[in-house]
Amino acid sequence: MAEEAKKEEAKKEEELEAPAPVPGPFFKWSSEATWITAAKKAGFYTTVTETDEKGKETTKEVLQAYTHDHAIDVVGTLYEGGKWETQEDGTVKEIEAPTKLDGWHVNYLGPLPTGWDKKEVKPKTPQRTFA
Numbered sequence: 001m002a003e004e005a006k007k008e009e010a011k012k013e014e015e016l017e018a019p020a021p022v023p024g025p026f027f028k029w030s031s032e033a034t035w036i037t038a039a040k041k042a043g044f045y046t047t048v049t050e051t052d053e054k055g056k057e058t059t060k061e062v063l064q065a066y067t068h069d070h071a072i073d074v075v076g077t078l079y080e081g082g083k084w085e086t087q088e089d090g091t092v093k094e095i096e097a098p099t100k101l102d103g104w105h106v107n108y109l110g111p112l113p114t115g116w117d118k119k120e121v122k123p124k125t126p127q128r129t130f131a
Contacts, residue, residue, distance in 0.1 A: 025130060027119040028103040032076070035104045039063060042113035044072060070110025075128050078105050 029035040039045060045061045052058070065072040082098030108116070109130060 025107045025109050026121050026123055026126060027106045027108055027116060028121045029106070029119060030103060032104045035074075035106055038113070038116070038119075039072070042116075044070075070108065071130065073107040073128065073130065075105040075107060077101070078103075078127055080127075 029038065036045075040061075044064055046064055047059055048062045049057055049059045063072065063074070065074070078101040079098035080101060081096070082094070083096040084092050085095050086092055105121075107128060107130060
């Protein structure tokens with residue numbers, strides 16, 4: 001009976017250690033503009049007021065990429081392939097142009113904003129990941 005209780009306890013601990021599946025961290029929007037709209041809707045942009053040395057104030061919207069509850073890595077446009085050759089003088093010459101991939105790519109960790117699950121992609125070999 002004691003052996004069975006130990007097995008049951010070990011099973012419970014294993015369940016606690018296994019993280020729940022979370023969408024991401026790879027997401028793709030059709031364009032930078034659609035990504036910015038989604039990020040603003042999710043509350044990831046804030047308005048910041050800056051004052052220059054002459055006392056002139058300006059305001060701008062700034063992405064809050066890293067906070068206590070989320071991390072956003074805006075990757076942008078991705079390319080794959082391409083060939084380059086280093087010349088004798090140290091410059092690099094393009095031999096074959098890389099291929100531009102569709103979409104605007106963003107890596108995200110944190111509570112998932114509404115609708116973002118539809119933007120998740122699962123690259124076989126991600127070009128950039130969180131450490």
